[in-house]
Amino acid sequence: MTDMIAQAASTTVYPLIAMRARTAPDALALTDGTTDLTFRDLLAGVDRCAAALAARGLTRGDRVAVISENRIEYTLVELAGAKLGLMTACQNTRLAPSELAYCTALVDPTLIVASPRHMQTAQEIAGDVPVAGFDDLSAPGETTCVAQPEDGLFIIYTSGTTGRPKAAVISHRAQLARTSAMRLDLGILPGDGYISWAPMYHIGGTEHLVSALLSGAPGYIVDGFDADRIIDALERFPVGWLMLVPATIEPLIERLKERKPAIRGVRAVGCMADLVPSDVIAEITSLVGAPYLDSFGATETGMGPLSGNLIPQGTRPTVFPKRLTMLTELRLCDAAGRDAADGEPGEAWVRGPTVFSGYWNNPEVNAKDFAEGWFHMGDMFRREAEGYIFVGRSKYLIKSGGENIYPAEIERVLLSDPRVADAIVVRRPDPKWGEVPVAVVVRASAMTEDDVMTLCRAELAGYKRPKGVLFVGMDDLPRSVSGKILREEVEKLV
Numbered sequence: 001m002t003d004m005i006a007q008a009a010s011t012t013v014y015p016l017i018a019m020r021a022r023t024a025p026d027a028l029a030l031t032d033g034t035t036d037l038t039f040r041d042l043l044a045g046v047d048r049c050a051a052a053l054a055a056r057g058l059t060r061g062d063r064v065a066v067i068s069e070n071r072i073e074y075t076l077v078e079l080a081g082a083k084l085g086l087m088t089a090c091q092n093t094r095l096a097p098s099e100l101a102y103c104t105a106l107v108d109p110t111l112i113v114a115s116p117r118h119m120q121t122a123q124e125i126a127g128d129v130p131v132a133g134f135d136d137l138s139a140p141g142e143t144t145c146v147a148q149p150e151d152g153l154f155i156i157y158t159s160g161t162t163g164r165p166k167a168a169v170i171s172h173r174a175q176l177a178r179t180s181a182m183r184l185d186l187g188i189l190p191g192d193g194y195i196s197w198a199p200m201y202h203i204g205g206t207e208h209l210v211s212a213l214l215s216g217a218p219g220y221i222v223d224g225f226d227a228d229r230i231i232d233a234l235e236r237f238p239v240g241w242l243m244l245v246p247a248t249i250e251p252l253i254e255r256l257k258e259r260k261p262a263i264r265g266v267r268a269v270g271c272m273a274d275l276v277p278s279d280v281i282a283e284i285t286s287l288v289g290a291p292y293l294d295s296f297g298a299t300e301t302g303m304g305p306l307s308g309n310l311i312p313q314g315t316r317p318t319v320f321p322k323r324l325t326m327l328t329e330l331r332l333c334d335a336a337g338r339d340a341a342d343g344e345p346g347e348a349w350v351r352g353p354t355v356f357s358g359y360w361n362n363p364e365v366n367a368k369d370f371a372e373g374w375f376h377m378g379d380m381f382r383r384e385a386e387g388y389i390f391v392g393r394s395k396y397l398i399k400s401g402g403e404n405i406y407p408a409e410i411e412r413v414l415l416s417d418p419r420v421a422d423a424i425v426v427r428r429p430d431p432k433w434g435e436v437p438v439a440v441v442v443r444a445s446a447m448t449e450d451d452v453m454t455l456c457r458a459e460l461a462g463y464k465r466p467k468g469v470l471f472v473g474m475d476d477l478p479r480s481v482s483g484k485i486l487r488e489e490v491e492k493l494v
Contacts, residue, residue, distance in 0.1 A: 010149045011176070012145065012147040012151070013079065013082040013153060013176070013214065014082045014145045014147060015145055016214050017042070017043065017082075018043055020213065020214075021039040024039055025038060025040035026039075027039050027216060028237070029042040030042055030072050030218065031218065031219075031236075032220070032221045033220070033222075033232060042076075042213070046076055046079040046080050047080075048137075048140070049076045049077055049079075050084055050143045051139045051140060051141035052080075052137040052139035053081070053086065053137065054141070054143050056111060056130075057110075058084060058086055058110050059084070059085075060084060060085030060086070060146050060147070061086075061151070061152075062086050062110040063088075063089050063109040063110060064081055064086050064087070064089065064109060064110065064111050065089040065104045065109040065113070065129075066078075066088055066089065066091060066112075066113045066114075066200075067093060067100070067104075067112065067113070067114045067121065067122045068115035068117070068118055068134075069115055069117055069118070069223045069224070070199065070200050070221050070223045070224070071115060071221060071223065072221055073137075074115075074200050074221075075209065075210075075221070077113055078153075078206065079210075079213075080137075081153075082147055083143060083145045083146075084143060085147040085148070085151050087107070087154065087155050087169065088153070088154050088155065089104070089107045089109060089154075089167065090154060090155065090156055090157075090202075090206060091104060091201055092165075092199070093118055093199070095461045096458070096460055097124065097125055099165070099459070099461065101125035102164065102165070103157055103165055104126075105127070106165075106167050106360065107155055107167050107360055109129055110129070111129065111132060112126050112130070112131045112132070113132050113137065114131060115133070116133065119133060148172070149173040150171050150172070150173055151171060152169040152170070152171055152357060152360075153172050153175050154169075154170045154206060154207070155167045155168065155169055155170070155360060156168050156170060156201065156202065156203055156207075156299050157201070158299050158300070158404065159397075159404050159405060159406040159409055165409075166365065167360035167361070168299050168300050168356050168358075168359055168360075169357040169359070170203075170207070170299075170356050170357070171357045173353060174353065174354055174356055174357070175210060175211070177302075177327055177352070178207060178211065178302035178354045179210075179211040179215065180327065181302065181303065181325055181354055182211060182241065182302075182303055183211075183215070184326040184327070185307060185325055186240060186267050186268045186293070186310070187267055188215075189238075189267075190216055190217060191217050191237075192217055192238050192265075192267060193217045193219060193233070193237045193238065194208050194209050194211070194218075194219050194239065194240060194241065194243075195222060195230055195239060195242065196208070196209040196219055196220065196221050196222065197222035197224060197225050197226065197243075198225075198243060198245075199224070202299075204243050207302070208241065208243065209221070212240065217237075217240070220232075220236070220237075225248045227248075227252045227256075228255060228259075230242075230252060231255060231259055231261050234261060234263045234264060234266070235262055235263065235264065237264055238264045239264070239266050239267070240266075240268070241267060241269075242269040243270075243271060244284070245272065245402030246272060246402075246432075246433070246434045247402070247432050247433050247434070249276060249280055252284070253280070253284055256287045263288055266289060266290035268290055268291055268292070268310060269288050269291070269293065270284060271293050271295040272295060272296075272399070272402075272434070273292055273293070273295070273317065274294075274320045275399070275434035276292075278316035278317055278318065279316060281311060281317065282314050282315060285312075285313040285314060285315070289313065290313060291310035291311055291312050292310065292311040292315075293307060293310060293311075294307070294310070294311055294322065294323075295307035296322050296379075296390065297325070298377060300355065300375060300377070301375065301377065302354040302355075303354075304325035304350065304352065304354050305328045306325060306330070306348075307322075307325045308322075308324050308325050308326065309322060309387065319386070320390070321384065321386040321387025321388060321389060322381070322387050322389070323387050323388070325354075327352050327353055327354055328350060328352045328354065329350065329351040330349070331346075331349040331374060332345075332349070332382075332388075333347050334347075337371075340382075340383075342383045342384070343384065345381065345382045345391045345392075346380065346382075346383075347376060347378065347379065347380055347394055348377040348378075348381055349372075349376055349377070350375045350377060358370065378393060379394065380392050380393065396487055398425075398427040398435050398436070398437050399435055400436050401432075405437055407426065410425045410437055410439065410460065410464060411423055411424065411425050413455060413456055413459045414439060414441065414452070414455065417455055418444065419444055419445045419451070420441055420444060420447070421443060421444035422474060422485075423439060423441045424487060424490055425440070425466065426440065428467070428491070436466075436467040436468075437466050437467060438467060438468040438494045439456075439466035439469045440469075440470045440490055441469060441470070441472070442471075442473065442474050443471060447471075449471075452469045453465065453469070476493075477490065478490065
């Protein structure tokens with residue numbers, strides 16, 4: 001009896017999408033501006049994809065790595081995986097082949113799915129893993145939804161402080177909780193759609209699109225930032241959250257002024273308000289008629305823990321106090337794990353149903369980051385009367401145009417070259433991207449800036465490559481008494 005009660009109290013992503021198809025079969029579900037799928041069409045496509053995956057022998061718990069640009073078929077594979085209890089490992093198509101091979105192998109996939117654009121790369125890095133195109137994943141047949149709430153739904157990669165990406169597992173439970181929390185915080189209504197222009201290997205491209213579908217709302221899929229396509233979507237249906245990272249806001253402002261569209265409605269716009277000039281916040285909110293989302297979250301936690309603040313339309317803020325996200329518990333803790341006093345900095349520890357299910361095949365990091373039953377974000381805040389004030393990152397992170405870059409990823413490449421005696425990567429403010437990485441290098445032998453760029457070009461995605469190189473002497477690097485390079489002091493050199 002207990003098992004039956006528990007079963008009645010739980011659900012997963014696929015059955016809720018199927019309910020949308022039953023209650024509003026003719027409502028728009030997905031479009032790319034050329035092809036429209038109703039919820040009836042969407043469910044039929046998902047079921048055909050699930051039948052094809054099952055025919056290949058994939059079973060609950062298997063991983064499917066997807067290497068593709070944003071497209072409707074990507075979402076069909078994700079939702080088919082949701083039905084069968086498979087995890088979709090969303091691969092970063094901007095990575096260098098060696099990085100992509102590492103990320104794919106990390107999750108030990110049973111199948112790699114690739115679009116025509118990325119098929120050659122997929123075949124080159126696949127090893128013994130079979131590779132399929134989207135056209136290969138449609139077959140007749142019946143399948144049963146076997147997923148459980150704690151099963152992995154997506155695997156989204158995050159940069160690692162060790163210089164290697166980590167594979168964050170996001171469960172059905174977390175996805176449903178994130179859908180709910182976002183709507184509670186922003187006042188998003190059931191019919192408010194989503195524009196999925198951010199890469200689907202980010203939560204901004206995948207998680208929020210699925211959230212819209214779960215609400216019975218449409219998703220407009222765009223292959224990367226395209227101001228005109230985004231405006232087309234704004235004219236077609238109301239949008240809950242218009243996700244814009246700092247570098248994309250001013251180009252959209254320019255096109256909005258030129259086109260003067262009849263926007264159907266927006267509940268909130270933007271993110272990462274700290275990195276956006278106040279005049280730009282005022283202008284974009286006035287143009288779309290919506291408040292600005294002063295967000296702070298992570299792949300591991302969703303929009304939480306601190307995305308509850310909406311900056312009113314037309315406002316030019318000078319401070320950015322964060323406010324707690326719904327369905328989230330938050331502690332600020334000192335180095336000993338004790339609660340920090342108000343006004344004192346502490347690391348954000350998070351607990352709640354939106355939290356991810358740990359890093360795939362990484363027990364040591366999981367043990368450390370989930371100590372005492374809370375997820376330790378590595379981000380420092382101070383609690384004041386007006387809210388939570390961001391202090392810094394205990395795990396030094398560069399946020400560049402919406403991408404997370406850990407210096408260790410770049411430093412690992414630099415220090416592998418015998419011409420480099422020592423190296424450190426720091427952030428530098430940038431008017432377009434918010435922050436960019438800069439390499440500070442001590443030469444062991446002759447080396448030019450072009451040599452550094454060539455070295456990084458061979459091993460790193462474009463957004464991770466240093467945007468500047470500074471050569472210094474070994475004694476020029478400020479160090480602590482223990483000999484550790486003081487990264488914040490090095491920042492003053494660039």
